[in-house]
Amino acid sequence: MFSNHLANAWNIGEGVQPVTALNPDLHVDDAYKIQLYTIQQQVQSGQTITGKKIGLTSKSMQTMLGVGEPDFGHLLDGMELKNGDSLSFKKLLQPKVEAEIAFILTEVDLKQIGMALYHNDVLQNTGVGAAALGNPAKCVAWLANKLADYDVALKAGEVVLSGALSAAIEVKPGDRCRAKFAELGEVAVSFTE
Structure with a gap:
């Protein structure tokens, strides 16, 4: 659900509500799991992980x-x-x-x-x-x-x-x-x- 919400924002090029607005009880571990799922989807669609980003x-x-x-986040070849x-x-x-x-x-x-x-x-x-x-x-x-x-x-x-x-x-x-x-x-x- 959250991954689709974020993917839709990326696809249409417009900001959306943060996922914490959809679920205020979201924990940081949940957010990382959403990120990992999203990255997995991007890798399956042909992108390659080239590194990591610390923020x-x-x-x-x-x-x-x-x-x-x-x-932290992931860097993909399409971002370079x-x-x-x-x-x-x-x-x-x-x-x-x-x-x-x-x-x-x-x-x-x-x-x-x-x-x-x-x-x-x-x-x-x-x-x-x-x-x-x-x-x-x-x-x-x-x-x-x-x-x-x-x-x-x-x-x-x-x-x-x-x-x-x-x-x-x-x-x-x-x-x-x-x-x-x-x-x-x-x-x-x-x-x-």
């Missing part, structure tokens, strides 16, 4: 949303963009941009990685790796432990996004965003009609 790693975001720990690609705004619903460190194991002190997020070449936010649970590597450890609760494992070659280092910024068609990470490089995306 709500900063205390400010947890406080704002009234939660006490991070959350190459650095510098454009993305049609018509495929998005309430889009925002966050800058995160993606893990494919490095020998860098991730707590010290500085980040600058630009919107249409104007600096909007800065952050540092320590903003994600004190160290982005701790986010990955949290994810591995949390996934084990649902009998899900991190797999070789998957990407793990460790959580945003600053607040998300809203975007609209014609916008371009880029994030510069000290020692790691730069990524960019633009949005078309």
Whole structure:
């Protein structure tokens, strides 16, 4: 029922009531089970899981949303963009941009990685790796432990996004965003009609 509710929102490209509005007694474990069922359906339809996403790693975001720990989601091959690609705004619903460190194991002190997020070449936010649970590597450890609760494992070659280092910024068609990470490089995306 909930999975169909969410799939319908995705298919028509419009927001729907949160599933907690349909069932206020929904527990976080139920929400993860709904997510896992939805991901299973997407995999059966031909998509491939390419990684995991950790969210709500900063205390400010947890406080704002009234939660006490991070959350996680899955990354699918249909979600991927190459650095510098454009993305049609018509495929998005309430889009925002966050800058995160993606893990494919490095020998860098991730707590010290500085980040600058630009919107249409104007600096909007800065952050540092320590903003994600004190160290982005701790986010990955949290994810591995949390996934084990649902009998899900991190797999070789998957990407793990460790959580945003600053607040998300809203975007609209014609916008371009880029994030510069000290020692790691730069990524960019633009949005078309």
